[in-house]
Amino acid sequence: MADSTVSVKHYQNGCVASDSLPLPKALPKSDSAASWLVMPGITDLAVHSRDLETEAAAARASGITRFCLQPDSLNQVADRASLVAESQSETPEILALGATTRSLQGTQLSDLASLKNGGCIAASDAGTLWRDSCTLKRALEYAQSVGLRLHLHPNNAVLSEEGCAHAGSMSTRLGLNGIPSAAETSALCTLLELIEDTNSELHIARISCARSVALIADAKARGLPVTADVAIHNLVLNESAIDGFNALCHTLPPLRTEADRQALLQGVEDGILDAIVSDHRPCSSDDKLKPFPATKAGAMSLSVLLPLTLSLIAAKELSLESALRALTEGPAAVLNRQPKGTLWVDTTSSFTVGEKHSLGSGDNSPYRGWTLPGDVHIISE
Amino acid sequence: MQTPFGTDLNPQLNASGELQHFLDTDGLNRDIIERILDTAETFFSPVDGKIKKVPLLRGKTVANVFFEASTRTRTTFEVAANRLSADVLNLDIGNSATSKGESLLDTIRNLQAMQVDMFVMRHAESGAAHFLAQQVEPHVSIVNAGDGRHAHPSQALLDAFTIRRHKPDIASLSIGIVGDILHSRVARSQVHALRLLGCRDIRLIGPQTLLPKSIGELGATRYHDFDRALEGLDVVIMLRLQRERMGTSLLPSQSEYFREYGLTQRRVDLAKPDALIMHPGPTNRGVEIAADVADGPQSVILEQVNNGIAVRMAVMSMCLGNRQKEAAHG
Structure with missing residues (x-):
């Protein structure tokens, strides 16, 4: 991130995140806002959708000018063709991710060349499990040869089997099958060895523990072509959020310890983690109306990605510069793009989540009712 | 951190801190536990030490819903409900409704419509009793007879x-x-x-x-x-x-x-x-x-095993007794 253009310039009552961003001629409500921010539009690398129009509207209303659509969206699997027709929407720009394997089963490769030719910007495993390292290695090799970057979740299928929560204090107390951090780190080590061996590049999706941040820092220091991201809920919540069997906080990877959360924040601060993503996964109410282990993992967080990040900045858990980089040019660079559009944000105005606008095409926001900062307007697309 | 939406840490206690469901010993306090144990003592006859039949739950319906096999726990809950003079329904759900694809919630809602006052439930998933306690009608009590590896x-x-x-x-x-x-x-x-x-x-x-x-x-x-x-x-x-x-x-x-x-x-x-x-x-x-x-x-x-009958009588009578107190005041 040495060539970052995020360099915040402060004005009276406000700041601009980049020299290259033009100050808008007329600032909306500039007189009333005690503090404002002009920043590039947000690129969100991980949106799962049940209804594209709903998710697009939620994105637009919350400053996300571009998002990647995960290949398990819209009740389909993008293993032969892209789920998004070209120019489906200008803002947000919706970029399709193809499925790495057929039906996302983790065994047989998808038609990756066809997916690329059909407009997929990259391929993702959408958080599904890989059954063996050999398929993983071949996926990296094949994707490399067709020029498609992979976005893979490090998760050891055997170590995480039947787990639904971080293996630690809370899962032990609640009697839930745990997913140890080693399920993530051992898979991550395998991935890092494989990309070194195959000379391929990789985006590591959804890191959740401290040790993974250290492994990625080391890989980057060695010059491996890797980028990585973290879901906003792993930065905001920890394992205690599932107390009382709160299925709205059942996520994959799971919410881990407070020490892990702190290390992830530091990873964003240091630029080791390139992007903060929403990992927006809308579920129906039936998906969550079950005993905790039987519920579907996922939380809706598209519309609160920026407000939650602003609250982390306000709590001094992240610096403005690092947070903005991880929402804008970091994720854009993972896609070999520049950030899209410009936002004006009134950072002092607050709202109650769920009252302002749609949260997405599901019923599973753990943030409903929270008071969060950020009134956002897209001022150029 | 603000509290995540949907968090209910201890649905087993009502607003006055009294037992309304019996889900776990985690979240109870010493006073409630001692009252349960003291109440259990009162069911033993001072004459011969046998457990007496009492009319505390006359007119109430208790459904034993076991999604997992059990002999001892289910039988002692049944005996306990009988000694409290409740009407008892025994449902071996493991072999019927859910195997036809009906969800846990649908199964319980259907039974609830049959005017059940208390469900004694065993289920293979941790948190099942906690989940149901948040979903049943406000006058219905859930007694956890074992959920996954969480609580008994x-x-x-x-x-x-x-x-x-x-x-x-x-x-x-x-x-x-x-x-x-x-x-x-x-x-x-x-x-x-x-x-x-x-x-x-x-x-x-x-x-x-x-x-x-x-x-x-x-x-x-x-x-x-x-x-x-x-x-x-x-x-x-x-x-x-x-x-x-x-x-x-x-x-x-x-x-x-x-x-x-x-x-x-x-x-x-x-x-x-x-x-x-x-x-x-x-x-x-x-x-x-x-x-x-x-x-x-x-x-x-x-x-x-024998003590289990008296303790289960205490738990069931206290949950439904507190419900009646609430209804009377409320």
Whole structure:
């Protein structure tokens, strides 16, 4: 991130995140806002959708000018063709991710060349499990040869089997099958060895523990072509959020310890983690109306990605510069793009989540009712 | 951090802090536990020590809904409801509705429409009872008869009741719980209950594969060496070890397990001379406990079963009694 253009310039009552961003001629409500921010539009690398129009509207209303659509969206699997027709929407720009394997089963490769030719910007495993390292290695090799970057979740299928929560204090107390951090780190080590061996590049999706941040820092220091991201809920919540069997906080990877959360924040601060993503996964109410282990993992967080990040900045858990980089040019660079559009944000105005606008095409926001900062307007697309 | 939407940490207590569901010993307090144990004492006849029939739940309907097989727990809950004069429905759900694809919630809603006042439920998923308590109509009580590996609170309290009858000062006791702690809902509920009753020396004993690292945070000490852990114990609670765990990566073999963690007379002699030997049943003789120990003079295993009836009567009558109090005031 040495060539970052995020360099915040402060004005009276406000700041601009980049020299290259033009100050808008007329600032909306500039007189009333005690503090404002002009920043590039947000690129969100991980949106799962049940209804594209709903998710697009939620994105637009919350400053996300571009998002990647995960290949398990819209009740389909993008293993032969892209789920998004070209120019489906200008803002947000919706970029399709193809499925790495057929039906996302983790065994047989998808038609990756066809997916690329059909407009997929990259391929993702959408958080599904890989059954063996050999398929993983071949996926990296094949994707490399067709020029498609992979976005893979490090998760050891055997170590995480039947787990639904971080293996630690809370899962032990609640009697839930745990997913140890080693399920993530051992898979991550395998991935890092494989990309070194195959000379391929990789985006590591959804890191959740401290040790993974250290492994990625080391890989980057060695010059491996890797980028990585973290879901906003792993930065905001920890394992205690599932107390009382709160299925709205059942996520994959799971919410881990407070020490892990702190290390992830530091990873964003240091630029080791390139992007903060929403990992927006809308579920129906039936998906969550079950005993905790039987519920579907996922939380809706598209519309609160920026407000939650602003609250982390306000709590001094992240610096403005690092947070903005991880929402804008970091994720854009993972896609070999520049950030899209410009936002004006009134950072002092607050709202109650769920009252302002749609949260997405599901019923599973753990943030409903929270008071969060950020009134956002897209001022150029 | 603001509290996530949908968090209800302790639905088992009503606004006045009284029991309305019985989900777990975690989240109760010493006062409620002692009242349950004291109430259970009142059901024993002072004349012959037998459990009396009382009219406390006349006109109430209790449904025993077991999604997992059980003999002892289900039968004692049924006997308890009968002794309280409730109407009892026994539903073997494991073989019917859910196997046809009906969700847990739909099954319970249908039964609720049949005017059931209380569900006694066992389910394979941790958190099932907690989940249902948040979904049923406000006048309906849920009693957890075991959910996954999370909690089995009535077993924990009947054990506490049994201990208290023999050794009234629980706070001064050293109590060991031995075996498959990892998968044991009984052990979790026992640790919470014994801690709330003031017990300071709770020893959890087993190989590391069955003894999760963070279990110590519940307020117990972990031991891998059974012989060493037995020293000074007042109570030894053996857990049932499911045979399907043998020969997996959890445990090498039945014979090795018995050598390391089986309770033999030689080991009983390492504990205090008057130590109580307990087991929630059903026992696997020769797997976790030797037959002569299970039947020996220090064993109170059969007493536990009988005490289970009185403790379950106490729990059921208190939950529905508090409901009636609420309705009367409300």
